[in-house]
Amino acid sequence: MTQDIATVRRHRWHAADSYDEATGRLQRRNAALVAGLHPDPGAVRRALDVGCGTGALTEELLTRLPTAAHVTGLDVSADMLHHARARTGEQGAGRLEFRHGSLLDPEAVTGAFDAVFSNAALHWMYPRYDDCFTRLRHLLAPDGLLCAATAGRSAATDDFDRRVGARVHGLLGQDTADDFTRRRLTCVELTVVAGRNGLVVEDVFLVERRAAVSVPAYVTWWLASGGPWQADPPRRERAVELLQGALGGPDGEIELVHASVLAVLRRPVGRD
Numbered sequence: 673m674t675q676d677i678a679t680v681r682r683h684r685w686h687a688a689d690s691y692d693e694a695t696g697r698l699q700r701r702n703a704a705l706v707a708g709l710h711p712d713p714g715a716v717r718r719a720l721d722v723g724c725g726t727g728a729l730t731e732e733l734l735t736r737l738p739t740a741a742h743v744t745g746l747d748v749s750a751d752m753l754h755h756a757r758a759r760t761g762e763q764g765a766g767r768l769e770f771r772h773g774s775l776l777d778p779e780a781v782t783g784a785f786d787a788v789f790s791n792a793a794l795h796w797m798y799p800r801y802d803d804c805f806t807r808l809r810h811l812l813a814p815d816g817l818l819c820a821a822t823a824g825r826s827a828a829t830d831d832f833d834r835r836v837g838a839r840v841h842g843l844l845g846q847d848t849a850d851d852f853t854r855r856r857l858t859c860v861e862l863t864v865v866a867g868r869n870g871l872v873v874e875d876v877f878l879v880e881r882r883a884a885v886s887v888p889a890y891v892t893w894w895l896a897s898g899g900p901w902q903a904d905p906p907r908r909e910r911a912v913e914l915l916q917g918a919l920g921g922p923d924g925e926i927e928l929v930h931a932s933v934l935a936v937l938r939r940p941v942g943r944d
Contacts (some may be wrong), residue, residue, distance in 0.1 A: 677839050699792065702932060703729040706791045707736050709819035709936050712911050714738055720785045720811060720819075723793020727756030733789060734763050746781050747768045773846065776803055784813035788820075792932070795823035795855040802887045805869035812939035819872065823876045824931035827854035832929035839918045862933050871937040880931045887924040891915045 706729055712715065716737050721730045724745035733743050736901035743769065747753050753770045760768055773780025775797070788811055808818050833853045857865070859876045866873055887892075890914055916922055 682794075698930065699728040702791050703732045705818055706789055706821050706833050709875070709934060710787055710789075710817060711936075713742040716741050716786045718785045718787075718813075719743045720781065720788045722788060722790040723747055723796070723807070724756055724770070725749070725752045725761040725793070726792075729789055729791045730756055731760055731763070731769070734760060736744070739767065741767065743793075744781060745786075746773060746775065748772070748774050775807055776800065780813070782818065784814055784892060785811055786816050788812055788816070790818070790820040790822070792822055792823070795857070798855040801857075801865050802869055805866055805871060807941050808919045808937075809870045809943070812876065813837040814939060814941040814943070816939050817874070818935070818937040818939075820931040820937070821879075821934045822862070824858045824880070824933035825858045825861070826878060826880060826931050827855070827876060828882075828929045829853075829856060829881060829899070829931045833926075834874055836864055836919070837925075856931070859933055859935050860936055866937050867929075870939070870943050872940050874936040874938050876933065876935040878931060878933055881930065883903045883926050883928050883930075885928050886922075886928070887916050887919045890919065890926050890928055893928075 697898065707713075713736050715786075717740060719737060719741055719745060720731055721733060724730045724747050727745065730745045733741075737743065743764070745753070747756070747770070750772055753772055757764075757770060765937055771781050775781075788808055794801075794804060798920060812818060830853070835854075859878055863873050863876055894915070919926055
């Protein structure tokens with residue numbers, strides 16, 4: 673990330689209640705997909721959930737991995753971690769620990785993990801994707817797997833970002849849609865950056881969803897998921913009013929295009 677942890681903590685998506693309310697269903701669906709990517713979950717004894725947030729994927733891992741597996745959840749938000757602890761409760765007793773910190777901080781967590789999982793977190797590492805994937809490789813044990821979903825890019829997301837961007841351009845003093853577009857990865861781009869940083873691609877594919885949602889629901893989701901990235905609290909509140917007006921008002925609807933690139937990446941034996 674270009675921002676340090678102190679800066680990141682101030683952003684809206686660290687309000688765990690808002691995040692869960694706006695993105696809960698989507699996070700649960702993607703969590704099930706990501707947890708199901710591992711071809712041999714019964715062999716996992718030590719797992720890491722990067723950017724665990726409010727614990728949707730962590731909870732799924734506790735269900736799918738063997739009871740002997742130990743799971744570590746890592747996130748930069750103390751508020752998110754509080755909710756994740758409450759969510760996992762007794763299910764995680766003796767099997768789960770949470771760490772407060774950034775993936776890019778070498779002291780936040782140390783390897784080697786049999787498997788690393790991540791859902792909807794890696795795109796917040798932009799533009800430091802090389803640092804991100806190198807760090808993930810170091811956290812994996814030799815022959816360990818990274819199973820992840822990150823913001824995907826396709827012709828449909830480009831069109832969606834352009835349409836929304838044209839309507840909100842300049843409202844918040846920044847090109848908010850363009851900012852998120854830069855974080856997206858195509859399957860080819862993810863393959864290239866992973867290979868460049870010592871990971872072997874076992875599988876990579878795009879999942880794209882479309883849904884008609886109300887303008888207020890979209891604005892709430894967008895703010896809870898990270899935008900406006902640089903806005904201070906007063907501007908975030910004003911952003912709701914401005915964005916709703918630009919996108920058709922509180923009674924309007926918008927076709928949401930959501931895309932994720934899902935990947936299974938392996939740390940090859942003999943690669944340091």
